[in-house]
Amino acid sequence: SCTYRYLEAICERFFENIRQIDIIEMQGKNIEISLGACFYDGYEEVSFDQLYRKADRAMYQSKKQKGCSAVIYGEEM
DSSP states (O other): OHHHHHHHHHHHHHHHHHHTOOOGGGTTOOOOOEEEEOOOOSSSOOOHHHHHHHHHHHHHHHHTSSSSEEEEOOTTO
16 A cells, blocks of 8 residues: 555655764664554544554564564454
């Protein structure tokens, strides 16, 4: 979907900016970011807590990948 591609492009741009950061104290180590996201269409009655849990679950899936990564919550999770 267009929304997913848009979010992926934003994340990739964010990750590219993170890769540009050079902190001397890190002695050449890379910064790695794990992101989790979910979408809310505005039609269903969903609490913040439910959305937070979905995004959190996606983030933990993201942590399983090496380097910077982002996972969007899907129903299969």
